[in-house]
Amino acid sequence: MPFNHKKEADEILDKEFKVLDKGFVRLVDYMGSDERVVASARVSYGEGTKTFREDKSLIHYLLKNEHTSPFEQVVLTFHIKLPIFVARQWIRHRTARVNEISGRYSIMKEQFYVPSLDVIAPQSKSNKQGRETTPFEQKEAKEIQTLIFDTYENSYKNYKKLIEKNVAKEIARMILPLGLYTEWYWQIDLHNLFHFLKLRLHPHAQFEIREYAKVLLEITRKVAPLSIEAFEEYVLNAITLSREETKSLKESLPEKSSLPKTVAEKLK
Ligand SMILES: Cc1cc2nc3c(=O)[nH]c(=O)nc-3n(C[C@H](O)[C@H](O)[C@H](O)COP(=O)(O)OP(=O)(O)OC[C@H]3O[C@@H](n4cnc5c(N)ncnc54)[C@H](O)[C@@H]3O)c2cc1C
Numbered sequence: 358m359p360f361n362h363k364k365e366a367d368e369i370l371d372k373e374f375k376v377l378d379k380g381f382v383r384l385v386d387y388m389g390s391d392e393r394v395v396a397s398a399r400v401s402y403g404e405g406t407k408t409f410r411e412d413k414s415l416i417h418y419l420l421k422n423e424h425t426s427p428f429e430q431v432v433l434t435f436h437i438k439l440p441i442f443v444a445r446q447w448i449r450h451r452t453a454r455v456n457e458i459s460g461r462y463s464i465m466k467e468q469f470y471v472p473s474l475d476v477i478a479p480q481s482k483s484n485k486q487g488r489e490t491t492p493f494e495q496k497e498a499k500e501i502q503t504l505i506f507d508t509y510e511n512s513y514k515n516y517k518k519l520i521e522k523n524v525a526k527e528i529a530r531m532i533l534p535l536g537l538y539t540e541w542y543w544q545i546d547l548h549n550l551f552h553f554l555k556l557r558l559h560p561h562a563q564f565e566i567r568e569y570a571k572v573l574l575e576i577t578r579k580v581a582p583l584s585i586e587a588f589e590e591y592v593l594n595a596i597t598l599s600r601e602e603t604k605s606l607k608e609s610l611p612e613k614s615s616l617p618k619t620v621a622e623k624l625k
Pocket residue numbers: 449450451452453549552556557561562563
């Protein structure tokens with residue numbers, strides 16, 4: 358078999374990759390890799406294994422032409438520790454299977470996300486959903502960080518008091534903030550993982566979920582390197598233009614002939 362990355366993927370199984378201050382991503386298991394994408398695509402044409410070069414170009418061809426179902430044949434299971442506010446964004450991706458720790462059953466641990474000083478920034482003036490890229494001055498950021506920390510400490514102290522009073526865990530946990538860490542198993546196929554990564558690696562996605570997406574990308578590269586390469590080429594770093602944008606691009610190009618052939622063809 359021309360593919361030789363299985364060893365690399367197996368070496369990272371169960372390894373914790375740190376994210377944020379206390380979070381992690383761990384690859385629990387995976388099913389299939391680039392070979393599976395190729396084999397399942399070839400079944401359409403009744404053809405067997407070909408050379409590595411041909412297999413690589415098939416994977417590129419599939420993603421370029423949005424023939425995505427072969428990528429659904431690859432499935433990855435992750436164990437993830439993440440703050441609840443990140444989990445709330447994450448759970449919007451419905452095409453995955455999730456099993457989360459229960460705050461009704463377990464005592465929640467005193468584990469809160471405390472943002473580092475360099476990411477504590479003012480509300481963005483241009484983007485209502487985001488923060489400015491320049492953080493607060495060190496002294497002010499420190500004060501804000503202390504306020505965040507004290508709030509967590511106070512909430513957890515009261516949570517413990519409720520538990521000591523034998524209040525049901527499902528009630529006591531109501532007072533815990535969104536910065537609390539939770540954990541879940543998350544299983545997704547490669548096609549839907551690409552969709553997650555495209556949205557959550559985008560600069561408009563919140564910094565904290567982007568940090569997780571970056572780690573997922575690198576772990577998945579070990580499992581299916583050619584598929585990730587094709588994803589980066591045709592999805593992640595590709596751009597879509599609106600009709601108006603395409604029109605104005607066409608109009609502003611002086612010499613279409615100087616463009617690479619593939620680009621000129623698209624602009625016809
Ligand atoms: C930067 C950013 C900001 C966001 N801001 C907000 C916000 O302010 N408020 C908010 O509520 N959400 C927000 N979201 C969440 C966003 O609207 C999507 O819910 C989320 O990104 C998941 O995308 P999805 O539905 O395509 O993914 P998935 O749920 O994984 O679905 C993948 C694809 O499957 C198909 N699909 C899945 N389920 C169905 C269904 N039931 N019916 C039809 N088709 C289906 C769709 O084609 C979908 O694109 C934000 C997302 C991003 C990236």
